[in-house]
Amino acid sequence: MFTLKVMPRFYETDAFRHINNTVVAGWFETAREPIFRIFAPSMQPQDLPLILARIEVDFVAQIHYGDEVTIETGIAAIGNSSFVVRHTAFQGGREVARGQAVQVHFDWQSAASAPLTEALRAQLAVHLLPAES
Amino acid sequence: MFTLKVMPRFYETDAFRHINNTVVAGWFETAREPIFRIFAPSMQPQDLPLILARIEVDFVAQIHYGDEVTIETGIAAIGNSSFVVRHTAFQGGREVARGQAVQVHFDWQSAASAPLTEALRAQLAVHLLPAES
Amino acid sequence: MFTLKVMPRFYETDAFRHINNTVVAGWFETAREPIFRIFAPSMQPQDLPLILARIEVDFVAQIHYGDEVTIETGIAAIGNSSFVVRHTAFQGGREVARGQAVQVHFDWQSAASAPLTEALRAQLAVHLLPAES
Amino acid sequence: MFTLKVMPRFYETDAFRHINNTVVAGWFETAREPIFRIFAPSMQPQDLPLILARIEVDFVAQIHYGDEVTIETGIAAIGNSSFVVRHTAFQGGREVARGQAVQVHFDWQSAASAPLTEALRAQLAVHLLPAES
Numbered sequence: 001m002f003t004l005k006v007m008p009r010f011y012e013t014d015a016f017r018h019i020n021n022t023v024v025a026g027w028f029e030t031a032r033e034p035i036f037r038i039f040a041p042s043m044q045p046q047d048l049p050l051i052l053a054r055i056e057v058d059f060v061a062q063i064h065y066g067d068e069v070t071i072e073t074g075i076a077a078i079g080n081s082s083f084v085v086r087h088t089a090f091q092g093g094r095e096v097a098r099g100q101a102v103q104v105h106f107d108w109q110s111a112a113s114a115p116l117t118e119a120l121r122a123q124l125a126v127h128l129l130p131a132e133s
Numbered sequence: 134m135f136t137l138k139v140m141p142r143f144y145e146t147d148a149f150r151h152i153n154n155t156v157v158a159g160w161f162e163t164a165r166e167p168i169f170r171i172f173a174p175s176m177q178p179q180d181l182p183l184i185l186a187r188i189e190v191d192f193v194a195q196i197h198y199g200d201e202v203t204i205e206t207g208i209a210a211i212g213n214s215s216f217v218v219r220h221t222a223f224q225g226g227r228e229v230a231r232g233q234a235v236q237v238h239f240d241w242q243s244a245a246s247a248p249l250t251e252a253l254r255a256q257l258a259v260h261l262l263p264a265e266s
Numbered sequence: 267m268f269t270l271k272v273m274p275r276f277y278e279t280d281a282f283r284h285i286n287n288t289v290v291a292g293w294f295e296t297a298r299e300p301i302f303r304i305f306a307p308s309m310q311p312q313d314l315p316l317i318l319a320r321i322e323v324d325f326v327a328q329i330h331y332g333d334e335v336t337i338e339t340g341i342a343a344i345g346n347s348s349f350v351v352r353h354t355a356f357q358g359g360r361e362v363a364r365g366q367a368v369q370v371h372f373d374w375q376s377a378a379s380a381p382l383t384e385a386l387r388a389q390l391a392v393h394l395l396p397a398e399s
Numbered sequence: 400m401f402t403l404k405v406m407p408r409f410y411e412t413d414a415f416r417h418i419n420n421t422v423v424a425g426w427f428e429t430a431r432e433p434i435f436r437i438f439a440p441s442m443q444p445q446d447l448p449l450i451l452a453r454i455e456v457d458f459v460a461q462i463h464y465g466d467e468v469t470i471e472t473g474i475a476a477i478g479n480s481s482f483v484v485r486h487t488a489f490q491g492g493r494e495v496a497r498g499q500a501v502q503v504h505f506d507w508q509s510a511a512s513a514p515l516t517e518a519l520r521a522q523l524a525v526h527l528l529p530a531e532s
Contacts, residue, residue: 009429010444011286015178015279015331017444021185022159022277029155030408043465045148045409045416052154056189065281066442142296143311144421146414148464150311153410163275176332178276178283198414199309281444287451288428292421311414318420322455 001074001127004031008065019063024097025055028087031071032101035085038123039105049114051106053082057099067091074129081105081113083124134260135206137164141198152196157230158188161220164204165234168218171256172238182247184239186215190232200224207262214238214246216257267340267393270297274331285329290363291321294353297337298367301351304389305371315380317372319348323365333357340395347371347379349390400473400526403430407464418462423496424454427486430470431500434484437522438504448513450505452481456498466490473528480504480512482523 006027014020029052040048063069069091076086082104089097107114116124139160147153162185173181196202202224209219215237222230240247249257272293280286295318306314329335335357342352348370355363373380382390405426413419428451439447462468468490475485481503488496506513515523 007429009425010432010435011280011288011425011428013281013286013444014277015281015283016181016184017281017283020277020279021188022155022162025158025188025190026155026408026410029410030406033409036409045412045464048149051149051195052192054189054191055154055158056187057158058187059185062184065444140296142292143299143302144292144295144413144419146311147410148412148414148416150414153412155410159275159277162277163273166276169276178279178331198311282447282450287454288421288425291424291454291456295421314415317415317461318458320455320457321420321424322453323424324453325451328450 001072001129002031002034004071004073006030006069006071008063008067008069010065013065017065019065021057021059024057024059024063024089024099027069027071027089028055028057028099028101031073031087032085032103034073035103035124035127038120049106049108050103052101053104054102055099057097059097061094061096063089063091063096069096075124075127076100076129078116078121078124078128081115083116086129134262135164135167137204137206139163139202139204141196141200141202143198146198149195150198152198154190154192157190157192157196157222157232160202160204160222161188161190161206161232161234164206164220165218165236168206168236168257168260171253182239182241183236185234186237187235188232190230192230194227194229196222196224196229202229208257208260209233209262211249211254211257211261214248216249219262267338267395268297268300270337270339272296272335272337274329274333274335276331279331283331285331287323287325290323290325290329290355290365293335293337293355294321294323294339294365294367297339297353298351298369301339301369301390301393304386315372315374316369318367319370320368321365323363325363327360327362329355329357329362335362341390341393342366342395344382344387344390344394347381349382352395400471400528401430401433403470403472405429405468405470407462407466407468409464412464415461416464418464420456420458423456423458423462423488423498426468426470426488427454427456427472427498427500430472430486431484431502434472434502434523434526437519448505448507449502451500452503453501454498456496458496460493460495462488462490462495468495474523474526475499475528477515477520477523477527480514482515485528
């Protein structure tokens, strides 16, 4: 499991005086960066062989400005050429959002999905989460 | 059904040279603004009795800079105190993304969800989409 | 002079219930896109031989959600390898922001600034603004 | 002087494969948050008696994805009801951007600027930068 701590930024608030919902999708992308490093250790973006197929976010409670948010991230499932990342965000010890992202291993040359190699599968498996009850 | 035309902005691109995925969640929020007007004709944000409970976005094809995107939006389902909005985005005549948002009618005073009145249900029903086959 | 009409988006508001200031820098970038087209008619971002050297924004009045903003953009000065773009934003007929951007003609191959050709200077000159009194 | 460390986020890149310029204005706002705390210790945004009158950003070198950015922030000048904040951003030990922001002490009740009290001036003065040579 990966843990990212994010301090909400003022420009991420909206007129409801909480963090705007669209921001959370961005934070979750940021929380996936350690996974991006598995696929592109150089962190040169053009070397990153991943595309995003789907996101889901559940907004569980309002997220406040002024308090740090902790995002826990792990792998929920590993498929043939794709995998599912699961995120849970906490603020003040309370769950405020959760979500999933489906990332596809992608060959930019052929513009097609590519099977996950055994080496990649093994590295992802290290971060597998227990199945949700 | 509501139609929003969005011209992608340069700062919405990312290092993959396409529109960043997190941007689409923001565009879909913008595409819901005619629905916000049903709930807050003044468009004073503090008068808007809606919170977002959940979003889903499927990224169907890469979205390019330089070409307009058309987003079609309608109501997929109406519940007791919430409703589901469905979005489909097209670029160059091709579907590039689709998604859903669950919005909850919310009473900021009591900080609790509030049943949709008959008047609100009727206004939402005008924009009901056919069931997906 | 170029004119861009922008409808403020809900996620562009902040906790002051107005449009966040950092958003205006993005709108002004968007208002420069017709100028980008002069340099890269294809609008392929990798073909755009321009970098941004400096921006200035004066926030003259609060920008509200719910009302369209009009941004007028022209060329304030043309140098050897750079030029200055000036923007003025209006809402409800009133000036709400103004700003400048210094764009440098850039050769990505040699990673150095490049003189503006006569053809480019002529195209920019079409949009020259009168000197500020 | 205040120091903020920012890890660039993937969605902050643009099609030039560097960090988009408009992002830096947002980072600088974030770098001013310790100053916001002087004016609103609660960090309740509605208690913050400050508006932004002007920003300037000089983009000195391209900012890369994958490497931390350090932003040093201090007070450049203190006026009657406003003050100037100066920011310098470094990446890999090299200056990549610098900028200024003019913040105005503002009374939201009367919608007018308000003189800085002696107590506020003293707290700002602690962070005064040496004059630029």
